[in-house]
Amino acid sequence: MSSIRAIFSLAVVILVASPLAAEEARDVPARQLPLPEAASSDLRAMIQSGSMATWNDHPATADEWKAWVDKGAERARAALPILREKMGVTFEAGRIAGVNIFTITPKEIAPENRDRVLIHFHGGGYVLNPGEAGTAEAIMMAGYGHVRVISVDYRMPPDFPYPAAMDDALAVYRGVLATNDASRIGVFGTSTGGGMTLALVLRARAENLPLPGAIAAGTPWSDLQKVGDSYFANDSVDNVLVRYEGWLGDAAKLYAAGHDMRDPYLSPIYGDYHGFPPTILASGTRDLFLSNTVRVHRKLREAGSTADLVVFEGLSHAQYLFSADMPEAKEYFRELSTFFTAHLKS
């Protein structure tokens, strides 16, 4: 008790205080969380709609996973023609180094972006959004940022667990490097795509490749284990992922397939962040991955890297991607555009 009192000796400087009995876990009572008054009305409407209907699905076999993923992908694809039209982009399927990719091209490429290209890794827990279904974020980035984007359709479990996704990510990066200066290449993605963005830099560095000029990791899945305070504090506060014990934790196991989840290529929070390119990170106050995001930000800043953090009021996991028109989406893509414009060579 005396050491705890010693640590607290300065607490009284700010607030009148003295410690109570030691507690191994903090009891937080049940509460009703009102709609966030300071969030956009679009976001409030999303929150009002309740939790994702599928958050607690638990496909049990490879076939069940595939059926579950297919159902989601079908819905996702249905929304894309309207989104491409709205964002004013064309898209084309192709291959780089044997990996399926989509090239998204805006009608107008900004003059400073003429020689730049962004590589995109989609989100979805390493299982969702195969094929075209994974291109929404790339479409919005290309449209809002007036920049070319290559979205990588990396292989996923159940057929292709780790390291297939990262092997594909690296193969595409090598392929893009063959015809582009690294300082003009940006890499970005949200959730799993954010984690892959960080892991790609770790792998590129390990293989002595030149690093991309700048990266953006939106609410990155930086720790596949349930480590990080917001996994607990924002449990059931987040209305997208809701809880680690939903499909998310199952997806972590499916992807890791017995590999150590503390391997930095699976959980990049355990990597070394010295020498990273300029990085922007984003999250929300309700995000189950708030800690996944701020822990990476702290490591980057401690390593002396340029690292920006933005946190949206009342936002759950990756929710800035859910409607291209919501203010939080526009701000997200404006932040990324500004960041890439500032840090990529033109």
Place this chain on the structure above:
Amino acid sequence: MSSIRAIFSLAVVILVASPLAAEEARDVPARQLPLPEAASSDLRAMIQSGSMATWNDHPATADEWKAWVDKGAERARAALPILREKMGVTFEAGRIAGVNIFTITPKEIAPENRDRVLIHFHGGGYVLNPGEAGTAEAIMMAGYGHVRVISVDYRMPPDFPYPAAMDDALAVYRGVLATNDASRIGVFGTSTGGGMTLALVLRARAENLPLPGAIAAGTPWSDLQKVGDSYFANDSVDNVLVRYEGWLGDAAKLYAAGHDMRDPYLSPIYGDYHGFPPTILASGTRDLFLSNTVRVHRKLREAGSTADLVVFEGLSHAQYLFSADMPEAKEYFRELSTFFTAHLKS
């Protein structure tokens, strides 16, 4: 329901989803929040000590407030000689423009800081930490940053409600401006001190004074009302302030004394952030003021200002000030030092 479905049309792109029934408030069940594994051991020990003993005190009269404040100030003062010794600083009481101040001088002033000065506003809900008791953050800044600091002992309720504190803040700023170039003046503070830092810039601009070269607002009390999602989401998660319904909400009323709390000089979130000097903001994932912090950060970035945000894992309100030795404290003051070094004229 159809508009909600329309907004959700893209949700399926990222995750398999469809909305459930509308909910005006989100039910969050009771939970046990474990110690944050990724926070420092110092911080975990603080969390283990439980809530501030005084968080739910409710002084009812002016005399009760004064007795409560005195008790806290006495404890705070007792810790300061050791802190000054540890940080290698001297301190001297004085007055600027009729306002009581303390000048904190480190033994070694960094060469680039020779012509710089920082103005500090202490925290404590506009009621706590009168006199020397308010100088801990200034001492740590001076010691870790190797820079001169002037800490302002502004007047407080119950005797002096709004606008006394801001009048004193502005008077000192004017006084310091008389002998220092604004571009070499930094302003900083935590909690109430962070809110005052923001309000000072708003008032200085309104009075056509040159603005400080850079500012730091640690977890600023930017909204004195209970507006901001983390007032609800981090209710009882934060172990320092714990709840708005503790002494904090009473202090807001005592200070505002009938003034509109949406006045930007009381709640600077409602101010106009165009033309602000470079600003760094800090908070923690468990901070009751996380929303107070990120809302200001969003407004600054939307206004095109340079604004950095740092968020510490598992940290409650202002907890980085509670022990000079804890890693989160060292990181906080390193962040501020780096920021002032980068943005103040040398």
